[in-house]
Each structure stands twice: as structure tokens, then as C-alpha cells.
Amino acid sequence: xxxxxxxxxxxxxxxxxxxxxxxxxxxxxxxxxxxxxxxxxxxxxxxxxxxxxxxxxxxxxxxxxxxxxxxxxxxxxxxxxxxxxxxxxxxxxxxxxxxxxxxxxxxxxxxxxxxxxxxxxxxxxxxxxxxxxxxxxxxxxxxx
Numbered sequence: 001x002x003x004x005x006x007x008x009x010x011x012x013x014x015x016x017x018x019x020x021x022x023x024x025x026x027x028x029x030x031x032x033x034x035x036x037x038x039x040x041x042x043x044x045x046x047x048x049x050x051x052x053x054x055x056x057x058x059x060x061x062x063x064x065x066x067x068x069x070x071x072x073x074x075x076x077x078x079x080x081x082x083x084x085x086x087x088x089x090x091x092x093x094x095x096x097x098x099x100x101x102x103x104x105x106x107x108x109x110x111x112x113x114x115x116x117x118x119x120x121x122x123x124x125x126x127x128x129x130x131x132x133x134x135x136x137x138x139x140x141x142x143x144x
Contacts (some may be wrong), residue, residue: 006030010067025128028135029067035142036064056141059134066131071124078120085114 011018011026035041047057086109108114 006034009033025132028132029063031142032060032063032135033067036060056138059138060141063131063135063138066127071127071131074120074124074127078117078124081113081117081120085110085117087114 006027008023008026008030010030011022041047041060042057045053045057047053087107
């Protein structure tokens, strides 16, 4: 982060639309990553000073490791399950006469893998919500 410019490192650059809930999530965690990696608060703040400081540093580290290590692992696991499920989407013209629209047909080869993907994807969203709330709760400690 240079000045007030925030570059979202982990959000895939593409010309496709990105829902704003993801932009919000990625922006908040990018601020945390920049704080830990670029400002290096542990070199400025004595997080061993007292119990409160130790607790604060532990929470910052937990959130940082969730974003940099745990979340990517869960995302990868979810994507593997989706690939194994063999999810296919076909966009076919609508059979309705006079209607210029398309219907999406979805087929799944492995229902068990698809259920696993759904569980992992749900877990990822729940964890994202929890971790984002925890980040919001400690935002006043993101300073050096």
C-alpha cells in the first residue's frame, strides 16, 4: 500500500465481474497483509509488553495466517472437489418459440464430490465471515 492506494494482490485480475462482497473481503485482508508484511509492527510495537499486547499480536497473526495459508488451502481443496465432481454447464437456446433466451443445463458426474465441494465452499464462506468480523474487531490496532 503506497499512500492511500490499495492493490488487491490476491484478487484475480480479469475483465470479468467481481462481486462487491469479495472486493470488500479482499480489500480488508490486503490491508492486514500490508500492515504485517510492509509496516512490520512487531519491530515497532512491543507485543510482549503485557498480556493485552500478546493477545493482540496473537489475533493479528491468526488472521494473517488464515488469509495467507489456511484459506488458500481450503479454496484449493474445494476446487479439487468441484473438478472431481465433473460439473458441466451448457448454455442452450431456449426451446420456447419466439423467445430469444438461453437455458443453462447442469450435469454432475460425481454427486459425492459435489456435496463435498458444497460443504467446503460453505465452510469457506462461514470462516470468511468470522475472520472478517474478527479483523473489524481489532482494526484499531492496525497502526504503528
